[in-house]
Amino acid sequence: MKRMLTLSAIMAVVVSVTVPAAAHMEPSSRDLPSTASAVSASDVLQQASAVAAAEAEATVPSQSFASSADAEISPATRDAIKVKKLVVEPPAPVYAPAAPSGSFAGSYGGAFAGFLAVWPANAPVNDGFGYRGSEFHGGIDIMTGSGMTLVSASPGVVTQVTYGGGWGQYIKIDHGSGVSTLYxxxxxxxxxxxxxQTVAAGTPLGLSGSTGYVTVAHLHFETYINGTRVDPMGLLP
Structure with missing residues (x-):
């Protein structure tokens, strides 16, 4: 299309150049051939042909070449590649082992750490949980002296109010979830x-003394998980 338009434009130029020249010639010379006009028209036609050929070459679409990498990797090969998702399992929680009442589990740092709400007495600890030589101490000794009010370490239900044996006068409370305390x-x-009786954390239970197997007045405090004695220090706040 561009080629045809170019030829038309050039021919229009030729006509506009040659016709007016012939129209203004003298009558005596009108019938004589004009060599200059003929030569000019021929030159213009040659130039037009050259321009048209150049435009034709310019309009040839450029060739596209496929990448050798694309030729080697087919869509089926690409789709066959799969990514394996890495699944990390969370570590299992650590719980105190269940055991019959009277056995000893040692220090506690399991799922019920910090379970208790308050301390049962406001006094320093003199003796901890664990072995003292060949003897196992199943709780902690809180040096209250005689007559200090002892309180429930957490909400719960009183299960025992008993006098006798090495504990003397003692109270036991069930706090749920397998946790219980002894005073x-x-x-x-x-x-x-x-x-x-249902008690809240801080409910008064009685007075500290020296009944049972003791040398001085104090509170011997024990904690249990599913019947197994554990270190009270791990459950206290």
Whole structure:
């Protein structure tokens, strides 16, 4: 299309150049051939042909070449590549082992760490949980002296209010989830709760004393997970 338009434009130029020249010639010379006009028209036609040929070459579409890498990797090969998702399993929680009542589990740092809400007495700890020579100490000794009010370490239900044996006067409370606490060496008859009673954290239980196997007045405090004694220090806040 561009080629045809170019030829038309050039021919229009030729006509516009040659016709007016012939129209203004003298009558005596009008019938004589004009060599200059003929030569000019021929030159113009040759130039037009050259321009048209150049434009034709310019309009040839460029060739595209496929990459050798694309030729080697087919769509089926690409789709066959799969990414394996890495799944990391979370570590299993650590729980205190269940064991019959009276066995010893050692120090505790399991799922119930910090379970208890308050300390049962406001006094320093003199003796910890574990072996003392060949003897195993199943709780902690809190040096309250005689007559200090002892309180429940967490909400729960009183299961025992008992006097006798090495613990003397003692109280035991079930806090749910397998957790229970024991308060011993209380002054006989000083208990302020009864079995089956529901208590809150900080509810007064009785007075510290020296009943049972003791040398000085103090609170011997024990904690249990599913019947197994564990270190009270791990459950206290």
């Amino acid at each position: 011993s060496h209380m002054i006989q008859g000083s208990q302020m709760v009864s079995p089956g």
